Amino acid sequence: MTIKKELWVSTKDVAEFEGITPRAVGKRADNGIYQSKLDKSHGGRGKKLIKLSGKDVLKYQQYLNSKEPKELIPQGKILDYSISRFNLDKEIPQKYLRIGQLKAQVCNKILEMFDNDEFTKKEIYEIVAHQIRSSPYYSELRNLTNKSSFSDRSLQRMVKNYTESGKDYMALVPNYPVNSKKEIDISNDELNQLIKLLMSPNRVKIGPAIKHIKHLALKGQINSPSSPSTLRRAANRLEKKYKNEFYLARNGEEAFKNTKVKSIKRDWDTCKVGDILIADGHTMDFFIKDPITGKPKRMTLIAFMDAASRYICGASIAPNENTDNISSAFRMALINLGTAPKAVCIDNGKAFGGKYFVSKDLKKELGGLYDRLGCKVIFAEPYNAKAKIVERFFRTFHDDVSRKMIGFTGTDIKDKPKIDKPYEKWLGKKFKGDIVNLEEATTIINYYCTEFYANTPHTSLKGKTPAQVFIENKPPRTITEKALDDLMLAIESRAVTRQGIQLFGKLYWSSELMGYINEKITVRYDMSDMKTIKVFTGNNKFICTAPERVTQSHILVSDEQKNSLKNERAGISQIVERTKESVESLLSKHNCLNHNNPSKLIQGERHVLGSKTNTPPWEKPGISYKDKYKLFISNSTSQFTQKEAADILSINKETIKKLTQEFEDVLLKCISIRDNQKVYIKLNAPIKKKKDSQLELLF
Numbered sequence: 001m002t003i004k005k006e007l008w009v010s011t012k013d014v015a016e017f018e019g020i021t022p023r024a025v026g027k028r029a030d031n032g033i034y035q036s037k038l039d040k041s042h043g044g045r046g047k048k049l050i051k052l053s054g055k056d057v058l059k060y061q062q063y064l065n066s067k068e069p070k071e072l073i074p075q076g077k078i079l080d081y082s083i084s085r086f087n088l089d090k091e092i093p094q095k096y097l098r099i100g101q102l103k104a105q106v107c108n109k110i111l112e113m114f115d116n117d118e119f120t121k122k123e124i125y126e127i128v129a130h131q132i133r134s135s136p137y138y139s140e141l142r143n144l145t146n147k148s149s150f151s152d153r154s155l156q157r158m159v160k161n162y163t164e165s166g167k168d169y170m171a172l173v174p175n176y177p178v179n180s181k182k183e184i185d186i187s188n189d190e191l192n193q194l195i196k197l198l199m200s201p202n203r204v205k206i207g208p209a210i211k212h213i214k215h216l217a218l219k220g221q222i223n224s225p226s227s228p229s230t231l232r233r234a235a236n237r238l239e240k241k242y243k244n245e246f247y248l249a250r251n252g253e254e255a256f257k258n259t260k261v262k263s264i265k266r267d268w269d270t271c272k273v274g275d276i277l278i279a280d281g282h283t284m285d286f287f288i289k290d291p292i293t294g295k296p297k298r299m300t301l302i303a304f305m306d307a308a309s310r311y312i313c314g315a316s317i318a319p320n321e322n323t324d325n326i327s328s329a330f331r332m333a334l335i336n337l338g339t340a341p342k343a344v345c346i347d348n349g350k351a352f353g354g355k356y357f358v359s360k361d362l363k364k365e366l367g368g369l370y371d372r373l374g375c376k377v378i379f380a381e382p383y384n385a386k387a388k389i390v391e392r393f394f395r396t397f398h399d400d401v402s403r404k405m406i407g408f409t410g411t412d413i414k415d416k417p418k419i420d421k422p423y424e425k426w427l428g429k430k431f432k433g434d435i436v437n438l439e440e441a442t443t444i445i446n447y448y449c450t451e452f453y454a455n456t457p458h459t460s461l462k463g464k465t466p467a468q469v470f471i472e473n474k475p476p477r478t479i480t481e482k483a484l485d486d487l488m489l490a491i492e493s494r495a496v497t498r499q500g501i502q503l504f505g506k507l508y509w510s511s512e513l514m515g516y517i518n519e520k521i522t523v524r525y526d527m528s529d530m531k532t533i534k535v536f537t538g539n540n541k542f543i544c545t546a547p548e549r550v551t552q553s554h555i556l557v558s559d560e561q562k563n564s565l566k567n568e569r570a571g572i573s574q575i576v577e578r579t580k581e582s583v584e585s586l587l588s589k590h591n592c593l594n595h596n597n598p599s600k601l602i603q604g605e606r607h608v609l610g611s612k613t614n615t616p617p618w619e620k621p622g623i624s625y626k627d628k629y630k631l632f633i634s635n636s637t638s639q640f641t642q643k644e645a646a647d648i649l650s651i652n653k654e655t656i657k658k659l660t661q662e663f664e665d666v667l668l669k670c671i672s673i674r675d676n677q678k679v680y681i682k683l684n685a686p687i688k689k690k691k692d693s694q695l696e697l698l699f
Helices: 011-018 022-030 055-066 094-116 121-134 136-145 152-164 188-198 206-218 228-241 243-251 253-259 323-337 369-373 390-400 425-431 438-453 466-472 482-487 511-516 559-589 625-635 642-649 653-663 692-698
Strands: 006-010 036-039 047-053 276-289 296-306 312-318 343-346 376-379 491-495 501-503 506-508 520-526 529-536 542-547 668-674 677-682
Touching: 006 011, 006 055, 011 022, 011 047, 011 055, 022 047, 047 055, 094 121, 094 136, 094 152, 121 136, 121 152, 188 206, 188 228, 206 228, 228 243, 243 253, 276 323, 276 390, 276 438, 296 323, 296 390, 296 438, 312 323, 312 438, 323 482, 390 438, 438 529, 491 501, 501 520, 501 529, 506 529, 511 542, 511 559, 625 642, 625 653, 642 653, 642 677
Parallel strands: 276 343, 343 376
Antiparallel strands: 006 047, 036 047, 276 296, 296 312, 491 520, 501 506, 520 529, 529 542, 668 677
């Protein structure tokens, strides 16, 4: 092996050879211990080289020969990643890759010119450098590198690096700081604690996490040699490299799917008007006065939207999202649509997914109503608001209606209006007002759905409005409003009084209800329209539609109030007269106008009792009911029922019934049944054997 007399080596290599730092080598060179020179062939400020001569050259070459080559990883061996060095690979920006490709094009052109032998190498470098400065062909290279020109020396280094790498353009990619950052050295304990704290649903911040790590190190529980700034850089690189994993662990699956994962896109253009109704409930962000309690309450708006036209076919306002209000909204949707849809896509909440909609027991109130209408039910995936286009309507409704209402609450605490803050007294006095009641809210929302929203152009409808598409393509009517009575809201059981039917603090009355006073009836009503209710018998037979009663004022001021009272009095008089006529007609039809006294049972054709005096023996004053009944039985000459005995003796039926049970087979005997009542006759001798003491009581 040939040994050189002298050798110029970099300060880094000398430092490794001597076992000192590069800075110490530089100081020795400045002090004259090492002979040094500045090599500017690498561009920039140059590179300091140290001269080795004589025995130092031999020692240096022996040092190089003694260094063991790096051990190659055997094929198939599993790497152990539990190391203390934490290295996050850096991706090369696309901009720098493009610079490498453009420089490779320059190098290829220079190498082609070398092959032509028309110019010397120096002339070729000068020509290409001039073209880079002036030609538009190289404008992209100038813009990306922020350089207006390249020196001949720079071009020479580019060609050298390109040819030595086997014409790999990656050798020309700039070695910018983003790619030259050193590895971050943190211990395994530090890495484990960072991942444990930062990838937590509690969403611990980096600063408190570093404090926790240093506290554990102070207690001697973990090894933490890194500085807080080093741990912060490591944490930032962790979050950057594992963005999706960090987001899922810190924010949950729902937030991850809603922000990171694509949603399903549906083609609604293939759907016709009336094919699919999409239903959902939304708690409105303003207060409405509860019709039952009178207190402010955030109520639920339930809407059925036609998928093809985005038209709101039916809606209902309710204190809660339940089956009663859903069926009311569905009923209005069918009335406006005129036919039953092929499918109904509904929310998978508690109200929509209950047994009410899927029960096959027709004895239930409205069980399986979708099946009875021939509709297919499609339940939306839970907590997947993106699958329902009606959610977009609710967001629009929030901006167009809710924010303009008195009693607006906001979507969350941050959105809450300042008027509700206790320290904003001036705003409270200036803008405070009365919240709307249910009837007023119904009017406002009905106008918004049918006039404002329905006539606003929709982007998904190619500039048309929902009303235009709905009216132009509406299917022919195949269902009537009368056939949808079973799809109304809640079914309540009520008793009819002389004043009518009381429901939620209101009275409803109709002349048809007079025949059902003190009887239980079934009421069907729509909470969004409480002006009338429908009344049915217990067997679901329709009785009438009862309107709400109008209360009369004590002080009649206007002519309208006077006429209202006059008309109501006239109506009551007409009802009484009609009832009188009906009674007389009924009695005349059955020859019941001549009434017989019950006591004529003794003197008429059908005798029950025999008597020699005008006053019956049981009419003696001061005797008990039991003695009266015994005297009645002993003086009877014919058969009788308990009702007949009760009428003659003026004793209530229950007392007669108890005494009859006591006297049966002793004083009297049942011989037959007439008109569902037992017929009795006097016994001459008792059938049952009684004790003497008991017989003494009877006789």
